[in-house]
Amino acid sequence: MNPTVESLRRAFGTKIERALVSCGQTVVYVDRVSVREILRWLKETPEEDYDFLVDVTAVEYRDPEPPLEVVYQLRSLKRGAELRVKAELPKDRALEVDSVVPLWRAADWLEREVYDMFGITFRDHPDLRRLLMWETYAEGYPLRKDFPLRGRFSRAEQVRQALAANPEAHYSLEELSIAQRQYDLPSDMRERLERGERGTVPEPGRRDDG
Amino acid sequence: MGEKRTVELDLATTGADAAGRPVRVPLGVSGTGEPDLAAEHMLLNVGPQHPATHGVLRLVVELDGEVVRRVVPHIGYLHSGFEKLGEYRFYNQIIPLTDRTDYLAPMANNVGLAMAAEQLMGIEITERCKVLRVVACEISRIISHLVWLGTTAIDIGAFTPFLWTFQEREKAYNLQEAWTGARLTTSLTRVGGMMADVPDGFVEALRTFCREFPPVLDEVDRLLTRNAIWISRTQGIGPMTSEEAVNYGLSGPMLRASGVPYDVRKDRPYLDYETYDFDVPVGEHGDVYDRYLVRMEEMRQSVRIIEQALDRLPDGPLNAQDPRVILPPKSAAMNDMESMIFHFKQVMEGVRAPVGEVYFAIENGKGELGYYFVSDGTAKPVRWRIRPPSLLNIAALPKMAEGHLFADLIAINASVDIVMGEIDR
Amino acid sequence: MGLGRVDDAGGAGAGRAVVGQVSPNWVTTRLDFLVNWARSNSMWPMPFGTACCAIEFMATAASRYDLSRFGMERMGYTPRQADVLICAGRLPFKLAPVIRRIYEQMPQPKWVISMGACASSGGIFDTYAMTQGIDTVVPVDVYVPGCPPRPEGLLYGILLLHKKVMGETMADAELRKERWLEPGQLRIPARLVDELSEPFGNSIQQTRSA
Numbered sequence: 001m002n003p004t005v006e007s008l009r010r011a012f013g014t015k016i017e018r019a020l021v022s023c024g025q026t027v028v029y030v031d032r033v034s035v036r037e038i039l040r041w042l043k044e045t046p047e048e049d050y051d052f053l054v055d056v057t058a059v060e061y062r063d064p065e066p067p068l069e070v071v072y073q074l075r076s077l078k079r080g081a082e083l084r085v086k087a088e089l090p091k092d093r094a095l096e097v098d099s100v101v102p103l104w105r106a107a108d109w110l111e112r113e114v115y116d117m118f119g120i121t122f123r124d125h126p127d128l129r130r131l132l133m134w135e136t137y138a139e140g141y142p143l144r145k146d147f148p149l150r151g152r153f154s155r156a157e158q159v160r161q162a163l164a165a166n167p168e169a170h171y172s173l174e175e176l177s178i179a180q181r182q183y184d185l186p187s188d189m190r191e192r193l194e195r196g197e198r199g200t201v202p203e204p205g206r207r208d209d210g
Numbered sequence: 211m212g213e214k215r216t217v218e219l220d221l222a223t224t225g226a227d228a229a230g231r232p233v234r235v236p237l238g239v240s241g242t243g244e245p246d247l248a249a250e251h252m253l254l255n256v257g258p259q260h261p262a263t264h265g266v267l268r269l270v271v272e273l274d275g276e277v278v279r280r281v282v283p284h285i286g287y288l289h290s291g292f293e294k295l296g297e298y299r300f301y302n303q304i305i306p307l308t309d310r311t312d313y314l315a316p317m318a319n320n321v322g323l324a325m326a327a328e329q330l331m332g333i334e335i336t337e338r339c340k341v342l343r344v345v346a347c348e349i350s351r352i353i354s355h356l357v358w359l360g361t362t363a364i365d366i367g368a369f370t371p372f373l374w375t376f377q378e379r380e381k382a383y384n385l386q387e388a389w390t391g392a393r394l395t396t397s398l399t400r401v402g403g404m405m406a407d408v409p410d411g412f413v414e415a416l417r418t419f420c421r422e423f424p425p426v427l428d429e430v431d432r433l434l435t436r437n438a439i440w441i442s443r444t445q446g447i448g449p450m451t452s453e454e455a456v457n458y459g460l461s462g463p464m465l466r467a468s469g470v471p472y473d474v475r476k477d478r479p480y481l482d483y484e485t486y487d488f489d490v491p492v493g494e495h496g497d498v499y500d501r502y503l504v505r506m507e508e509m510r511q512s513v514r515i516i517e518q519a520l521d522r523l524p525d526g527p528l529n530a531q532d533p534r535v536i537l538p539p540k541s542a543a544m545n546d547m548e549s550m551i552f553h554f555k556q557v558m559e560g561v562r563a564p565v566g567e568v569y570f571a572i573e574n575g576k577g578e579l580g581y582y583f584v585s586d587g588t589a590k591p592v593r594w595r596i597r598p599p600s601l602l603n604i605a606a607l608p609k610m611a612e613g614h615l616f617a618d619l620i621a622i623n624a625s626v627d628i629v630m631g632e633i634d635r
Numbered sequence: 636m637g638l639g640r641v642d643d644a645g646g647a648g649a650g651r652a653v654v655g656q657v658s659p660n661w662v663t664t665r666l667d668f669l670v671n672w673a674r675s676n677s678m679w680p681m682p683f684g685t686a687c688c689a690i691e692f693m694a695t696a697a698s699r700y701d702l703s704r705f706g707m708e709r710m711g712y713t714p715r716q717a718d719v720l721i722c723a724g725r726l727p728f729k730l731a732p733v734i735r736r737i738y739e740q741m742p743q744p745k746w747v748i749s750m751g752a753c754a755s756s757g758g759i760f761d762t763y764a765m766t767q768g769i770d771t772v773v774p775v776d777v778y779v780p781g782c783p784p785r786p787e788g789l790l791y792g793i794l795l796l797h798k799k800v801m802g803e804t805m806a807d808a809e810l811r812k813e814r815w816l817e818p819g820q821l822r823i824p825a826r827l828v829d830e831l832s833e834p835f836g837n838s839i840q841q842t843r844s845a
Contacts, residue, residue, distance in 0.1 A: 022566040023329050051456055052472075055569070055597045059584050062592055073569055073582070073597075077456065077472050084569065106459025109605040117293075132286035132634060133764070134729050142763055143294055151763030155832035156825035158763075159771050162728035163735060164819035170732075175270045175282060178253045258733055259683060261712040266685050266730060287730045288685055291762030306759070313687035357690070376697035383694075393694075394687055394783055631686050634727075 002026035002083050004048055012038060017088075025084060032070070032087035036098040039085065042074060043103050050074040050083065053104035056111055058118045060145050070097050070120060089120065099125040117143035129172060134162075136169040251279055254616075258287045262365045262620050265630030267604070269619070276615045281608050285601075288634035296594035300560030301327045301401050304594065309395040311596060312632045314357045315350035315575050316396045317386065324399035325480060326570035326581035331563050333402050333535055337524045340481045342408065344519045345416070346398055347481070347572065348512040352423070353382045354575030354627075355505045359430065362502070362624040366443050371430045378426055381419055388412055401561060402536045403529025413520055420513045420520075427509060435503070444498040448610035448622035455496060458609065459602040462577025463504045464626065468496030474573035488515050498625040505627070508575075535561050560589030569597075576600050576627055596635055600628040659806040667804045674718070674744060675797040677706040681717030681741065683734060685724030688751035691783040692723040700786035705793060714740040719796065720773070723783075725753035726766045732818075738773040743811045746776045746800070748792055751783050757832065758782060767832035772822065 005019045005028050015038065017029040030038050042050045054073040067088040074083045089095050099122035100107045111122045112131040119141035122128055129135055133142070138161065139152045151158055171179070177193055179185065185193070257268040266287035272280040292311060296304050304327075308319035321343045328335060335343075360375035383393040388409050390396040398405055434440045450460065455468040465472055473490045475483040491507035493500030529536040537556055538549035563585040571580040577599025584593040603626045610626075611619045680702075684692055696702045696710070711717030714737045726734060738747070749769050752758035755778040757767035766772060776799060779792035803810060814822075821828060 023332075023568040025567075025569060027567065053459055054571075054578070055580060055582065055595070057582065057593075057595045057597075059593045062586060071582070073580075077470065077477075080477060082478075082569075084567075104459065105454075105457050105609075106602050106605070109601060110459075113601075130286075132289040134286070139763065142291065147294075147763070149291070149294060149298060149762055150834075154825075154829055155767060155771070156821060156828040158728055159731060159766060159828055160819050160821055160825075162731040162766075163772070163821070164732075166818075170284075171270065172282065175253065175272075178251060178272050178280075258730065259712075259737055261710070265689075266733075287727065287733070288725065289727050289729060289764045290725055290760045291764045295760065295762055310687055310759075313690055373698050376694060377699065380694065380697070380699045393785065394691060 002081060004028075004042070004081065004083055007045075007048065008038065008042075011041060025082065027084040027086060029086050029088060032089055032097050035070075035072075035085075035087050036100055036103070039072060039074075039100050040103055042083070042085070048081075049076045049078060050081070052077050053100070053106045053110075054082075056100070056107055056114060058114045058120055058143075060118065060143070062145055064091075064145075067091060068095060068118065068120065070114065072100070095120040096123060097121075098123050099128075101125055117141060119144065127172070134169045135172070136166060258284075262623070264361060264624065264628055265633075267623075267628065267630060267633075269607075269623070271616070271619065273616060276617075278611055278614055278616055278619050281611050281619060283604055283607050285604070285630070285633050288630045290631075290635065292596065292635040293594055296591060298590060300589050301563065301591070302561070304591075305399060306395065306397045308596075309397055310631055311598070311635060312354070312574060312576065312579070312600075312629050313394060314629050315354035316394060317346040317390075317398045318350035318354075318572060318574050319579065320397060320399040321347055321481075322570065322572040322574070322579050323581055324401055325572070326568055326583055327401045327563070329570050330566060330568045330583050330585055331401065331535070331561070333530050333532060335403065335530055336527050338526050338528050339403055339530075341519050341523050342404060342528070343399070344481050344483070344486070345516055348516045348519070349382055349385065349416075351512045351575040352509050353379050355509050356382075358505060358575075358624075358627040362621075362627075363430075363434065365620050365624040366440065368434065368440070371433060374426055374430060378423060381422075385412065385416060385419065388415070400529070400536065402532060407528050413523065416516065417520060420517055424510060424513060427506065431506060435506075441499065443617075443621055444502060444625075446495070447498045447614060447618045448625065450496040450606065450610060452496070454606075454609065458606040460577070460606060461599045461602065462574065462627075463501050463508065464577065464603050464606075466491065467493035467500040467504045469494055474571050474578050478571065480570075480572060486515050486518050488518075498621050501625045501627075562587065562589045563591070571597070574599060576629065576632070577603060579632075596632070598632040598635065600626070600630075601633045604628050604633060659804060663804065663806050667806075668801075670805065671801045671803055675800040678718045678746070678793075678796070678800075679709050679711045679716065680707050681711045681714050681720045681737065683720055683722045683724075683737060685722070685726065685730065686753070688723035688754070688783040691786060692721060692750065692789065695786040695789050700790065702790075702793075705790075705797075707793070714738075715742065717741055718744065719746045719748055721748045721750055722754045722769050722773075723750040725751075725758060725760055726769050726772070727764045728766055729764075731766055731772045734769060735772050735816075743813065746796055747773055748777045748779060748789075748796060749775045750779045750789055750792065752780055753782075754778075755780060761834050770823075771828045771831060774822065 001021050005026060008016045008028065015031040015034045019028040042048050052075040054075050057071050059069045059071060067090040069086045069088055072085040074085060087097055097120065099111055109131060111125055112128060114120050115122065115128055116130040116132050130137060140147050173193055252273045254271045254273055256271055258266040268284040270282045270284065271278055292307055296307060305320055305323055308323045309316040312319050356375040356379050360372035363371040386396055387393050389412060390398050390405060450468045452469040455465050455470055469492060471490065471492045476490055488511045491504045493504050533552040538552055542549040543553040565585060565587045567584040569580055569582045571578045579599055580597030582595035583591050586592045607626065611622050682692055694700060696708060702708050720738055720741060722734060749755045753760060754769050757765050769775060777792045777796045779789055781788050816822060
């Protein structure tokens with residue numbers, strides 16, 4: 001067991017839930033509300049010095065009862081120590097946790113991917129939008145267990161939605177605002193940009209045969 | 211040669227236009243510019259289909275003339291659902307999937323996955339297997355860096371190294387094909403061992419490769435390292451300080467070129483890497499030139515490791531002697547009831563992993579490649595996560611490229627050495 | 636040469652020779668041979684390389700397998716100057732509008748080679764994110780199986796395409812006609828897309844979740 005766990009318990013008390021060792025690696029569960037505080041402590045305390053964020057990901061179990069877990073894999077380059085911190089998100093409440101981008105810039109895209117694949121929102125993330133799927137992807141969050149392997153829509157519908165030329169699906173709002181200075185964007189898109197909104201999935205085209 | 215600086219296009223201004231933006235005078239016109247000729251920023255879309263983006267990466271660039279003001283990388287154009295697919299496959303069935311993530315260095319991915327699964331299941335591999343896996347990892351590192359070298363040179367304008375490096379890769383492909391039957395999608399390892407032992411003549415052929423490869427590297431070195439054009443295109447371009455590199459989660463040559471001496475092989479050794487005698491090159495400035503030097507030297511060190519590995523290659527069994535995990539030899543499965551039952555159970559039900567989780571990382575050519583498995587006691591993982599080094603490396607691209615010229619953006623992108631299969635999974 | 640574009644009778648269109656309405660004869664067969672021979676021996680590829688097959692494509696273009704002996708070493712990275720679109724690698728849904736656009740930007744005559752199992756049928760990726768073959772999005776002339784196909788395999792596919800091109804004739808008015816498709820419109824009927832995307836073989840058995 002990584003000695004950091006003891007130090008964490010002394011510093012945070014009941015906010016540290018259980019800790020275990022699996023395959024020689026220490027995993028510690030923390031209260032999801034205090035994630036940023038605890039990770040900041042882990043990064044900035046000189047004795048701990050977890051300066052390298054290896055990975056941020058999430059896990060959903062096959063059993064519907066256990067909560068979702070957000071997993072932070074941390075490493076201290078100088079000390080050579082490694083720690084896995086997990087926060088449990090019960091499925092009956094909003095899936096939200098604080099973003100750690102202010103601590104490690106590495107978390108930027110890693111958290112975006114967790115949002116894309118699991119639907120977990122990260123509070124105060126500078127730019128939380130989908131990373132791997134397109135911006136207006138409507139089928140849901142792929143790595144959830146209730147999402148079937150082949151997706152929810154039929155293949156033809158998936159192709160249709162993918163082919164619908166929709167600049168809002170492929171450009172972020174800030175990029176569209178650059179384009180706005182050069183080109184005449186459609187007025188409804190311009191209004192949406194001013195409000196900071198994202199567009200919706202286009203109507204599936206009814207004409208598909210030649 | 212002189213020190214490379216980032217060029218700041220400093221245009222004269224003649225006041226502000228109606229919206230309050232400064233009106234710029236184009237270069238070459240003195241003083242009396244057109245008052246309503248505003249210099250707007252241009253939105254340029256690079257990719258996803260583009261010869262220089264090394265895969266289907268899309269960069270949306272805001273340009274002020276030739277200077278990059280902002281660059282937003284978009285990924286996901288190769289997203290295939292690997293992690294979801296892994297939840298529906300036995301551990302051995304995931305190994306062919308790993309060939310297709312980092313397809314430039316497939317054997318290293320195979321090794322990484324097998325080792326993660328072995329750590330999860332608590333399986334010990336044999337000595338011969340360890341040495342052969344080291345050989346596989348180092349060959350993969352060499353071919354990964356060779357692709358990087360050829361494509362970076364071609365992006366910066368030097369066409370010849372591309373042909374030379376791909377010719378060397380063909381030699382490595384011959385070796386891979388002799389061992390695994392496939393040039394690219396090798397599926398080399400199995401949980402507990404390897405798919406097959408090295409064929410006769412492989413060790414001699416590999417030694418020949420190790421003898422003939424460094425002179426080719428020297429030739430490319432002669433072409434590029436002290437070349438005035440290369441130096442002026444790469445020095446001072448896209449630097450990252452060591453603190454920034456650590457904070458952005460960079461790994462591999464990107465991190466080491468910035469001066470952080472972190473290599474998974476040295477700091478968290480696996481496969482007995484601590485018993486091999488090799489150096490890890492560490493750069494200073496973190497610019498494109500340093501990354502080039504680091505990777506060139508890594509290739510030479512890989513050759514050194516391979517030669518040591520071949521010298522110590524022990525005889526003995528290749529696969530772990532655990533019939534619950536490793537398929538019994540065909541002759542036994544055909545003749546012996548117990549072996550047949552083991553074979554049947556493994557193929558039909560897969561090998562069950564105990565409840566638990568593991569994160570295992572190897573030093574790939576591109577950086578720290580990690581595999582995270584969560585198991586609930588069944589034969590298929592609950593969660594399979596690939597921690598791709600290239601994802602974090604390319605996420606730092608805006609930091610590296612903003613303020614440089616557009617041609618430098620292409621050079622920086624090439625120096626990051628990404629492979630989209632790994633980034634998008 | 637001008638194929639089969641039938642103008643309205645009378646008026647400005649009447650003076651233009653409409654070759655497509657000529658019935659095949661000795662002149663057209665000699666011209667066919669010449670034109671097809673020229674086309675097949677200098678077919679400039681548009682390498683739409685996405686994944687592993689792209690590496691094998693690059694290896695085919697490199698010194699050992701050498702596409703140059705077929706006149707194909709000049710890669711048309713701009714579709715405007717390319718003849719054959721070689722889709723080397725898997726095509727996720729996010730990339731589908733891109734390949735359609737690239738295909739539409741290529742001038743006629745154009746051909747498509749689908750290189751590899753993923754481009755031909757989705758390959759091992761029968762998932763929510765992958766088109767099950769590029770033929771759901773663009774028309775394909777030659778399918779080259781393999782994962783990845785060996786360079787010899789790709790060369791065989793290219794030679795098959797040459798054979799196909801040599802068999803074309805300018806007397807066929809429909810051959811080089813192209814339909815304009817709206818964004819989001821499917822090229823083939825939806826029912827056919829679903830049929831092409833049905834899992835087959837091992838894929839049906841393997842995808843049980845536990």
